[in-house]
Amino acid sequence: MISRHHHWQTRLITPPISSAIARSVVDRSRPSTAAHRDSEIFGLGGSRSEELFPARVRIYDGAGRVEAVYDFSGRTAVVTGGAGGIGRAIVARLATAGASVWVWDLAAGDRSEGMFLQVDLTDSEQVATATKRLLKDAGRIDVLVNSAGTLGSYVPFDQLAPQEWRRIIDVNLVGVLEVCSHVVPHMRAERRGRIVNIGSLAAKQGLANLSAYSSASGGVVAFTKALAQELVGFGVFVNCVAPGPINTTLITDLGPDVVESMIKSSPMNRLGSPSEVAEVVVWLCSDACTFATGAVFDVSGGRAAY
Numbered sequence: 001m002i003s004r005h006h007h008w009q010t011r012l013i014t015p016p017i018s019s020a021i022a023r024s025v026v027d028r029s030r031p032s033t034a035a036h037r038d039s040e041i042f043g044l045g046g047s048r049s050e051e052l053f054p055a056r057v058r059i060y061d062g063a064g065r066v067e068a069v070y071d072f073s074g075r076t077a078v079v080t081g082g083a084g085g086i087g088r089a090i091v092a093r094l095a096t097a098g099a100s101v102w103v104w105d106l107a108a109g110d111r112s113e114g115m116f117l118q119v120d121l122t123d124s125e126q127v128a129t130a131t132k133r134l135l136k137d138a139g140r141i142d143v144l145v146n147s148a149g150t151l152g153s154y155v156p157f158d159q160l161a162p163q164e165w166r167r168i169i170d171v172n173l174v175g176v177l178e179v180c181s182h183v184v185p186h187m188r189a190e191r192r193g194r195i196v197n198i199g200s201l202a203a204k205q206g207l208a209n210l211s212a213y214s215s216a217s218g219g220v221v222a223f224t225k226a227l228a229q230e231l232v233g234f235g236v237f238v239n240c241v242a243p244g245p246i247n248t249t250l251i252t253d254l255g256p257d258v259v260e261s262m263i264k265s266s267p268m269n270r271l272g273s274p275s276e277v278a279e280v281v282v283w284l285c286s287d288a289c290t291f292a293t294g295a296v297f298d299v300s301g302g303r304a305a306y
């Protein structure tokens with residue numbers, strides 16, 4: 001099913017109960033080769049870490065990891081920020097599992113997978129137009145992953161210009177509410193759906209020099225919990241994934257010293273990979289997730305302490 005993994009051992013764990021349930025696992029207990037490690041870290045269409053950030057990024061060797069295989073055939077997914085590092089890994093993971101994936105992003109990105117619409121998520125009219133277009137073309141929205149975001153300037157709060165912290169809140173929090181306000185009525189009417197909002201470790205711990213970003217992320221967590229309660233009776237699950245530092249340009253653009261300090265704060269002594277975040281997201285979007293809603297799932301390599 002996943003061609004680059006075809007030589008790894010695959011075994012059935014349960015017969016398929018519904019179309020999007022986890023069906024099998026890929027055993028990765030064998031030592032992986034360098035080529036496998038690269039695809040592990042960056043997902044399809046990703047960049048090599050050496051290009052993003054020479055020498056200092058710890059390479060995850062992938063040994064012993066087990067990846068579930070899902071069937072999303074017939075499902076339509078929207079991934080905002082799907083041109084970015086984490087979003088692109090989510091798009092690849094959902095597309096590989098058979099979903100029809102729509103990317104809503106400001107940036108053009110890699111258009112090899114999924115249908116791409118250039119949308120500024122802070123603009124209500126643009127989101128309304130994108131939603132109408134999707135419903136006209138695909139007729140359904142089963143999955144929404146809100147992964148668009150920006151870190152903003154990495155400075156103490158009183159050095160952050162008001163227009164800059166407003167922009168950070170606008171993209172990271174208001175953007176999520178904006179997209180949900182257009183997609184939720186459809187999911188509620190259909191009485192099915194999965195929404196995953198990408199929050200951050202910053203929401204739980206508060207990160208110095210990222211005060212507005214931390215505030216927006218805290219808002220995403222609270223919004224997730226509130227919306228989940230409103231929708232639980234309609235078969236729509238809403239969850240949040242809160243990654244620690246992940247190897248994307250969002251982090252590597254901060255420069256070697258900041259990245260090194262993040263790595264030193266990591267109990268696993270490394271950055272996470274986009275595919276490690278995508279793995280949790282895809283489970284939350286699947287029918288294999290049946291009793292989790294309104295929850296926050298840390299993907300922080302053990303850094304998030306509560």
Ligand SMILES: NC(=O)c1ccc[n+]([C@@H]2O[C@H](COP(=O)([O-])OP(=O)(O)OC[C@H]3O[C@@H](n4cnc5c(N)ncnc54)[C@H](O)[C@@H]3O)[C@@H](O)[C@H]2O)c1
Pocket residue numbers: 080081082083084085086087104105106107109119120121122146147148149150151171175198199200201242243244245246247248249250251
């Ligand atoms: N990388 C990390 O370490 C990390 C950690 C915790 C949380 N996150 C969160 O994960 C999400 C994805 O992060 P990433 O690392 O992939 O970042 P990224 O910069 O690689 O991708 C973000 C994407 O969002 C898009 N975007 C930004 N503003 C937009 C707007 N107004 N309208 C539409 N699209 C817009 C960008 O064009 C980009 O493609 C973000 O919400 C980020 O806050 C990232």
